[in-house]
Amino acid sequence: MLSRRNLCYTILIFVFGFSWATNETDVPEELKLVFVHTIWRHGDRTQDGHLNNDPVDPSKWIKGGGGYGQLTPEGMGQMFILGTKLRDRYVKTGFLHNFYDSQQYIKTTSHLSELFNTTFTWDNLWQVHDAVMIQLIHFPETVLNQTWYSPEFFHNLDELERPSKAFVAGLYDPPIVNGINVKRAILKTRGGPLINDISSRMRTKATCAKNDAKCDNYHRNLKFYAYSTHDHTVFALLTVLGLESIVAGPEKYGEWPDYASDILVELFHNSTDERAYFRILYQKNINATFEVVTHLAKGCKGLPFCDLSVFESKAKEFRPDRPIQELCQILPDVGNQVSTLIKSVMNRYSDYESSSNSNYWFVSIIIAIFCFFNKT
Ligand SMILES: *[C@@H]1O[C@H](CO)[C@@H](O)[C@H](O)[C@H]1NC(C)=O
Ligand SMILES: *[C@@H]1O[C@H](CO)[C@@H](O)[C@H](O)[C@H]1NC(C)=O
Ligand SMILES: *[C@@H]1O[C@H](CO)[C@@H](O)[C@H](O)[C@H]1NC(C)=O
Numbered sequence: 001m002l003s004r005r006n007l008c009y010t011i012l013i014f015v016f017g018f019s020w021a022t023n024e025t026d027v028p029e030e031l032k033l034v035f036v037h038t039i040w041r042h043g044d045r046t047q048d049g050h051l052n053n054d055p056v057d058p059s060k061w062i063k064g065g066g067g068y069g070q071l072t073p074e075g076m077g078q079m080f081i082l083g084t085k086l087r088d089r090y091v092k093t094g095f096l097h098n099f100y101d102s103q104q105y106i107k108t109t110s111h112l113s114e115l116f117n118t119t120f121t122w123d124n125l126w127q128v129h130d131a132v133m134i135q136l137i138h139f140p141e142t143v144l145n146q147t148w149y150s151p152e153f154f155h156n157l158d159e160l161e162r163p164s165k166a167f168v169a170g171l172y173d174p175p176i177v178n179g180i181n182v183k184r185a186i187l188k189t190r191g192g193p194l195i196n197d198i199s200s201r202m203r204t205k206a207t208c209a210k211n212d213a214k215c216d217n218y219h220r221n222l223k224f225y226a227y228s229t230h231d232h233t234v235f236a237l238l239t240v241l242g243l244e245s246i247v248a249g250p251e252k253y254g255e256w257p258d259y260a261s262d263i264l265v266e267l268f269h270n271s272t273d274e275r276a277y278f279r280i281l282y283q284k285n286i287n288a289t290f291e292v293v294t295h296l297a298k299g300c301k302g303l304p305f306c307d308l309s310v311f312e313s314k315a316k317e318f319r320p321d322r323p324i325q326e327l328c329q330i331l332p333d334v335g336n337q338v339s340t341l342i343k344s345v346m347n348r349y350s351d352y353e354s355s356s357n358s359n360y361w362f363v364s365i366i367i368a369i370f371c372f373f374n375k376t
């Protein structure tokens with residue numbers, strides 16, 4: 001009996017402990033919020049362009065400013081709600097001034113691409129999905145009226161679209177293909193620059209919080225940094241953090257974030273140990289609330305506040321080792337430093353050797369290294 005009661009208490013403590021852990025209003029006394037990064041996806045928009053046999057005439061896209069790839073009034077409404085939530089969280093609490101100034105910085109990423117009237121492949125399949133999904137929101141009567149449309153059609157399109165998006169995002173399983181760690185190479189190019197940008201800004205602010213004398217004026221004033229982005233940017237950051245399943249759960253693994261989804265990366269200073277801690281929250285869509293997800297990140301030991309060094313080691317793991325334009329020009333390597341070194345040495349001689357000779361040299365060097373280490 002006693003042990004059963006103990007078990008019940010344990011479960012109760014676990015349940016309470018867990019709800020405490022995920023209750024975002026609870027910040028321990030020793031922690032002080034010093035900085036916030038936010039990375040959101042825009043709100044509802046019109047479709048990206050016209051398709052062949054498109055049931056919706058281009059002239060019908062008059063919402064918002066009109067035209068393709070534009071925020072609709074619904075999308076503007078979602079952004080307004082998101083703004084209100086951020087205001088309640090950071091302005092009403094006195095963390096930020098109630099006017100836009102040097103405390104805040106907002107950055108936007110690339111425009112929607114324009115690529116239509118082409119054969120559909122894995123690369124541009126999303127355009128069909130995009131158009132149908134958006135027309136179902138804005139012109140449902142037109143789409144439902146099409147002979148080709150059925151709920152199964154859209155369900156199948158969805159099922160086809162998800163793996164293709166997971167693929168594009170670098171979620172390879174297994175990650176190694178032909179000796180190349182494709183997952184790591186893709187994550188590095190997509191999420192690497194962003195996580196490193198955030199990580200280094202947090203380190204600078206953490207130093208400021210610890211020792212104001214080491215802080216420059218720009219960073220002393222700065223408290224809030226927003227990235228206004230697309231689904232792929234929000235998703236890229238979640239994937240490098242290993243949090244991609246929070247978007248739609250394990251059943252819909254690979255699904256990209258919804259309109260007005262938002263990541264918050266909060267930085268805290270712990271006055272007890274004088275160290276920096278971070279907390280990550282995610283809002284799935286405009287109707288959802290911000291939920292703490294830090295405990296799901298590897299290395300955070302299931303805790304809502306995690307040592308900044310964990311974030312930094314993730315950033316380091318995916319840091320692009322050369323400027324991104326350069327990185328995108330070269331084929332990913334086997335990822336092994338020894339082979340990279342050997343290849344760079346070989347490249348110096350490549351003017352003298354044919355490529356088959358290079359392979360011969362490569363094999364000889366491997367054999368030589370093998371013999372060297374087996375000598376003893
Ligand atoms: C979070 O904590 C506050 C204050 O302790 C409480 O009122 C609220 O219900 C809690 N929310 C959740 C989701 O547990
Ligand atoms: C599609 O592209 C072809 C060739 O590029 C062009 O001739 C045709 O008019 C285009 N169709 C539409 C509907 O834009
Ligand atoms: C739907 O189809 C019917 C019959 O083909 C047609 O009369 C009606 O105009 C269509 N409605 C729309 C919104 O396209």
Ligand SMILES: *[C@@H]1O[C@H](CO)[C@@H](O)[C@H](O)[C@H]1NC(C)=O
Nearest residue numbers: 028030031270272273277305
């Ligand atoms: C703050 O630092 C102290 C001392 O290391 C530690 O015990 C405490 O758990 C830290 N607070 C949080 C929220 O991690």
Ligand SMILES: *[C@@H]1O[C@H](CO)[C@@H](O)[C@H](O)[C@H]1NC(C)=O
Nearest residue numbers: 258259260284285286287288
């Ligand atoms: C949010 O809730 C509103 C009102 O219930 C609903 O019309 C809308 O479709 C919901 N949006 C999302 C993205 O779930």
